[in-house]
Amino acid sequence: MSNDLEDSLRAALRPVDPGEKFTAGVMARIADESRRTMRAPRPHTTALRWTSVALAVSLVIGILVARELQLRRTQRGLEARAELLQALKLTGEKLDIAYRVVNDEEHAEFTKDSGV
Amino acid sequence: MSETPALKTEELLTRALAGDAAAFAMLVRAQQRSVYSLALRMLSDRQKAEDLAQEVFLQLHRNLASVESGEHLQFWLRKVTVNRSIDRLRREPRFEALPLEAADSVACEAQDADPLLLRRLNSLMKQLPAAPRAVVLLRYQEDLDPTQIARILSMSVNTVKSHLKRSLSLLRERLGETARSST
Numbered sequence: 001m002s003n004d005l006e007d008s009l010r011a012a013l014r015p016v017d018p019g020e021k022f023t024a025g026v027m028a029r030i031a032d033e034s035r036r037t038m039r040a041p042r043p044h045t046t047a048l049r050w051t052s053v054a055l056a057v058s059l060v061i062g063i064l065v066a067r068e069l070q071l072r073r074t075q076r077g078l079e080a081r082a083e084l085l086q087a088l089k090l091t092g093e094k095l096d097i098a099y100r101v102v103n104d105e106e107h108a109e110f111t112k113d114s115g116v
Numbered sequence: 117m118s119e120t121p122a123l124k125t126e127e128l129l130t131r132a133l134a135g136d137a138a139a140f141a142m143l144v145r146a147q148q149r150s151v152y153s154l155a156l157r158m159l160s161d162r163q164k165a166e167d168l169a170q171e172v173f174l175q176l177h178r179n180l181a182s183v184e185s186g187e188h189l190q191f192w193l194r195k196v197t198v199n200r201s202i203d204r205l206r207r208e209p210r211f212e213a214l215p216l217e218a219a220d221s222v223a224c225e226a227q228d229a230d231p232l233l234l235r236r237l238n239s240l241m242k243q244l245p246a247a248p249r250a251v252v253l254l255r256y257q258e259d260l261d262p263t264q265i266a267r268i269l270s271m272s273v274n275t276v277k278s279h280l281k282r283s284l285s286l287l288r289e290r291l292g293e294t295a296r297s298s299t
Binding site for chain 1: 140150156165166173233238241253284287291
């Protein structure tokens with residue numbers, strides 16, 4: 001029975017041919033696919049190249065600008081520090097003069113009062 | 117299974133790979149029976165089977181460089197056909213639920229055999245789930261042994277044998293039921 005069934009299955013499942021048109025159909029689909037592939041817009045390599053160059057240049061410019069701004073900030077900081085130091089120095093000198101004037105006046109008054 | 121001798125198949129492969137459309141058409145002609153029949157018995161629909169079989173050959177055309185020999189070509193075609201069919205059955209499960217009477221479109225015209233029995237067997241094949249159906253087809257349509265079937269379906273040889281045994285039992289049982297109900 002098993003062999004009978006297997007033989008019957010082999011007979012029932014004998015390969016069938018799809019017909020002459022099948023191969024033509026496959027070849028037509030291949031030709032169609034090739035045509036579509038050829039017609040498909042290709043990426044513009046020149047445009048891509050220029051885009052890459054533009055991006056690279058923008059990046060370099062960005063880095064340079066950032067660096068320049070940083071330098072300017074540092075420079076301004078140094079200048080402000082120098083100005084502050086100068087102002088402090090001037091203030092110190094003026095305070096010194098004022099102290100000396102006050103001190104001299106007090107000394108003169110003391111000398112006059114004591115009759116020396 | 118192929119009508120084209122192995123050496124000729126390899127020559128055709130080389131020529132097709134070089135862009136010879138006529139050589140590729142000859143390869144298609146040599147393999148179309150196997151590919152189409154597998155798809156037809158998996159999907160039980162002539163139009164869907166023809167469409168799927170054509171897609172398999174389109175995929176072959178795109179991947180021709182990966183095919184190493186005539187033997188590899190047959191392995192590749194069977195594997196891709198069965199896997200695509202199983203995928204389609206999973207996506208569209210209505211294919212599996214065709215009524216038994218719809219077997220006419222799939223039955224083959226084998227001579228020296230009881231046409232009613234063959235039609236009934238083709239009809240019963242549709243009751244098998246996708247994987248066991250593929251196993252039975254590769255065994256009895258393509259005449260492959262369990263080891264070759266296991267490689268194509270990426271399953272163990274024991275699983276293949278188990279599917280075969282259970283499918284044959286089921287088919288035998290259903291055939292018996294038919295015989296009893298007709299007497």
